[in-house]
Amino acid sequence: MTGTRVGARPRARADSRAAGTGPRRRRRARPAALAVPSLLMVAAGLLLTAGGLLVQSGRAPAATQRTVVLTMYHTHFLPAVVRVKPGTTVRFVLRNTDPIDHEFIVGDDAVHRRHRVGRDQHHHGEVPGEISVPAGTVASTSFRFDRPGRFAYACHLPGHEAYGMVGTVEVG
Numbered sequence: 483m484t485g486t487r488v489g490a491r492p493r494a495r496a497d498s499r500a501a502g503t504g505p506r507r508r509r510r511a512r513p514a515a516l517a518v519p520s521l522l523m524v525a526a527g528l529l530l531t532a533g534g535l536l537v538q539s540g541r542a543p544a545a546t547q548r549t550v551v552l553t554m555y556h557t558h559f560l561p562a563v564v565r566v567k568p569g570t571t572v573r574f575v576l577r578n579t580d581p582i583d584h585e586f587i588v589g590d591d592a593v594h595r596r597h598r599v600g601r602d603q604h605h606h607g608e609v610p611g612e613i614s615v616p617a618g619t620v621a622s623t624s625f626r627f628d629r630p631g632r633f634a635y636a637c638h639l640p641g642h643e644a645y646g647m648v649g650t651v652e653v654g
C-alpha cells in the first residue's frame with residue numbers, strides 16, 4: 483500500500499503542471515476574483531451616498547450650513563464680528579475658556595431685550611441660538627439667518643454684556 487502512494491505522487495504533480503491549472507494558480511486567482519465584487523459594493527455604496535446628498539440638497543436648494551467657532555475669553559467673544567450670507571444656518575461652537583459660566587444668546591433686538599430682564603439663566607439647547615456654556619466647557623447651538631441685517635450675540639449673565647461680552651452677526 484505504502485509503495486503505491488509514494489509512486490503516485492510525482493505523477494499527480496506532473497499532471498497538474500502539464501494542464502497549466504495547478505492548485506497554486508487557482509489559489510492565487512481567488513482573492514482577485516473576490517476583490518472585484520467588494521470594490522463594486524464600495525462603489526455602489528458611494529453612489530448611494532452621493533444620491534442621498536443630491537436628494538437632500540434638492541429639498542432645500544438655497545440652504546447653506548456653516549460652523550463658526552467662538553471663544554469665550556476674559557468675558558468677551560472672539561471673534562466679535564461674524565459675516566454670513568442670508569439663508570445660512572450657522573452652527574455656533576462656543577468654547578468657554580474662562581473659569582466662570584457664560585451663555586450665548588443670538589437674535590434680534592427683541593430677543594436681547596427679553597433676556598436682559600429675564601430670570602432664566604439656563605439654556606439647554608431647546609431654543610435655537612440660546613445655550614448655556616458652563617466654565618471650561620464647549621457647547622453648540624444652531625441658528626438660521628433668513629434675512630439681511632445685523633444680529634447681536636451676547637451673554638446676559640449679570641454684568642457680562644455691560645463688560646463687553648457682545649458680538650455682531652452681519653447678514654448680507
Ligand SMILES: [Cu+2]
Nearest residue numbers: 584585637642
Ligand atoms: Cu458671560
